[in-house]
Amino acid sequence: MINHVLQKFNISGFQQELLEWYYQYKRDLPWRENQDPYRVWVSEIMLQQTKVDTVIPYFHNFLEKFPTVHDLAEADEQDVLKAWEGLGYYSRARNLQHAVREVVAEYDGKIPDNPKQLGALKGVGPYTKGAILSIAFNQPEPAVDGNVMRVFSRVLMIDDDIAQAKTKKLFESVTGNIISKEDPSSFNQAIMDLGATICTPKSPTCMLCPVNEYCRAYAEGVEEQLPIKSKAKKQKSIPYVTLLIKNADDQIIIEKRPEQGLLANLWQFPMIPLTDISKDHVENWFRAEYGLTVKLTKELDHIKHTFSHLIWHMDVMEAETQETDVHDQRLKVIDKADVEQYPFPVSHQKIKKYI
DNA sequence: AATCCGGGGAG
């Protein structure tokens, strides 16, 4: 299969054109300042399913707060989540800290440079493993992400569905055969840059592509038709009432989310799902579930928030309580001014302005 | 092999 795909493909010519282009035009990115494996690691985790422009400010802030593996290992998880606030996929942050603690405990704080130990760390999958091994340790390991599959599906005119797991293995094999043994670090990063700036998902600028003479899809004029990707099914919709609860002491009540699942360990304003009850039973349901008596006073907003796999419809209500303390473990009474100390998902940050 | 897990921006 691989032999067939790579038949008559000029590997060394492709490598040379790609690398020469990269040496001249590579993007100036903060994690390319040096090859510190910790910085490479943090950047690769942040960049999972996340655009470069989004990551840059988070990367600076994160490295300022946690400059070394030891700083991150010793940090409070809530502080790590606060540094991740708004970036999404929060298990990345929790897994990264878990893995860093393992590196400190098992490897004396030195990030392992072999595939077995590196790939065993929490949150380090096939892509990230290859990225760290190649970028930080100069090892010729493939790092297959969306860019790599898009670029090589066009260059080699591969029409397999890139949404399927087995297709990713095909591209790992392909990349393992094409990657430069002289400069694997630059090679992998060059494919990323090419995918981000030239070989883009829509309207690729093939005229400016350094490897267009090696591209089979371009030669056939079908680059816009690749890669093939099956569509994801659409999200499920869930209605909620969300409460901004205020007490007589000018305080508000927030809730810590469960330690597993969606937005784990982040904070929110108490939410009541309207899947089993109707809106006029919210006060009773809340008293039964949280042991707190509240009175809904005013409708503040209606927020629609879309996740990868579901959609929240939040009817935001202002509520009052006569209580000054709470008894449910999940709830916490805080001063209005202290709300900024807690990590909130973006969906709930939109509610802060009503405080 | 499917599903879960966030949020943003380009078009």
Added chain:
DNA sequence: CTCCCAGGATT
């Protein structure tokens, strides 16, 4: 609106 982004863990 749709797509998809330097994906991984869980089932």
